[in-house]
Amino acid sequence: MANKKLKVSNVPNLRFPGFNEEWETKKLVDITIxxxxxxxxxxxxxxxxxxxxxxxxxxxxxxxxLQLENSVFISESTNAEMKNSVVQANDILLNITGASLGRSCVVPRNFKIGNVNQHVCIIRFKDNYDPRFVEPIMASEKGQLTFKSLQTGSGREGLNFESIKGISLDLPEIKEQKKIASFLSLLDERIATQSKIIEELKTQMQGFHKKLFSQQFRFKDSNGNYFPDWENKSLLEVCQKKSSNLSANKIEDNFGKYIIYGAAGVLKKIDFYEEENDYIGIVKDGAGVGRLFYCKEKSSVLGTMDIIKPLANTDVYFLFYLLSNIDFTKYVTGSTIPHIYFRDYKNENIEIPSIEEQTKIADFLSSVDTKIDNEIHILHKLEEQKKYLLQNLFI
Incomplete structure (x- = not known):
């Protein structure tokens, strides 16, 4: 794949070998039917x-x-009455209203027949124009900015057909379109496969979690014997709560190497920390109330979170997975700004194994979590690669 400056001006930064012609600028109306x-x-x-x-x-x-897992259907007769919006294979479908405005897809080649409602636009191309080349342009950052600039209505929440038809595209000849489209399709398949791997691992994790904490599955000691029976306790007997008085305003101009967590996870890095060892952070105020985070050593949390720390003979990783089993929504109070208080859920009944079995469970579940994190990292790398290609394979 070439990456050099050519004499002609209307070409992308990256090109496949064998293609040298300058791209042409055309409006969507001129290449669609x-x-x-x-x-x-x-x-x-x-x-x-x-x-x-x-x-x-x-x-x-x-x-x-095109995700049809939860689709609805209409009758053949209703479809016939709506013949002007019949969907065909290789059409581009573009969402033109609401929060999902700008989302698009190409209808698969093996698609038989369908129809759309008023929130989805059909874009059907003339010969010599590949929808699988055009759709990535629409999905790119540049394409999304274009759609944002074209929105109409009192709340700027819609696209009209004339504005869509007036979109300008830089296009190569059909062979280069297909080359680029084929290459990006392979990358999309890899991304889809990676996403599926992550979802399957998460499903497995849920199954492991359920079986371990219901004791359907038990670990054994080095002699092949089961560990002692689990004990029934209150949450107060295995952990303690600590509060934070840090506010976002207080650390606005503070920068350093120590993580501080907020309601959405890592907020930023500052030049001090409040907790020496690993702990669990729980959102106690506002949006995301009851959300849990495993927080690493030498870090802090905002005052909208509580710090949950294990007592003696309680593994901190196990405690995190144990708390993940609790439905904290039943302890939420307040209608305008929701809250949860440790005093309300501290007496939650739990079953807890010996520290040795806790460690076994925590090590096993954390290994699965690590595997999921590694696969997510691979997915992000693939998505970054696609973003780079979208910026450089197109004009």
């Missing part, structure tokens, strides 16, 4: 069927993929 959306069928949701013709809504168009 259809740009329109559908409508809600007569009768609304009452017209939906258990089977029939797929009726595609904005939630089915999800970041490069």
């Amino acid at each position: 259809k740009v329109n959306s559908g409508k809600t069928p007569l009768g609304g949701e009452k017209a939906y069927k258990a089977s029939g013709v797929h009726f595609i809504r904005s939630q089915n168009v999800n970041n490069g993929r």
Whole structure:
């Protein structure tokens, strides 16, 4: 793949060998045969069927993929009444209203037939224009900024067909379009596979968690014997709570090497820390109340969080997984700003094994967590690679 400056100006930074022609700038209206959306069928949701013709809504168009797992259907007769919005294989579907505005996908080659509602736009191309080349442009940062600039309505929440048709695209000849599209499709498949690996690991983790804490699965000691029976205790008997008085304003101009956690996770790094050892942070005020974080040594939390620390004979990793089993929503108070207080959940009944079995459980579950984190890291690298390619394979 070449990465050099050419004499011609209208070319991308990266090109596959064998392609030298300058790209042409064209409007979407000049390279398409259809740009329109559908409508809600007569009768609304009452017209939906258990089977029939797929009726595609904005939630089915999800970041490069047509997701039909939770789709609804309309009858053949209703589809015939809405013939102007029949979806075909290789169409681009673009969400044009609401929070998902700008999301797009290419309809798979093996797709049979479907229809769309008024929130999804069908874009169908003329010959010599590859939708799998154009869709990544729409999904790119540049494409999303274009859609944002074209929004109309009192709340700037919609795209109209004329503005979509007027979008300018820089396009190579069809062979180069297909080369780029094929390459990006392979990368998308790798990203999809990596996402599936992560979801499967998370599902496995849920299963392990359930079986270990219900004692369907027990570890044994070095002699092959089960550890002692688990004991019934209150949460107060295995951990203690500590408060923080740090506010975001207090550390606004503070920078350093020590992590401070907030309601969404790592907030920033500052030049001091309040906790010497690992602990659990729990959001006690506002959005995300009850959310747990495993917090590493030499760190701090904001005052909107409490610090939960293990008492003697309690493994901190095990305590984190134990707390993950508790439904903290039942302890939430306050309607405007929700809160949870340790005094309310400290008497939660729990079952706890010996420290030796706690360590076994914690080591096992943390190894699965580490595996998930490693796979997520790989996914982020693939996504970064795609972002770089989108910035450099296109104009």
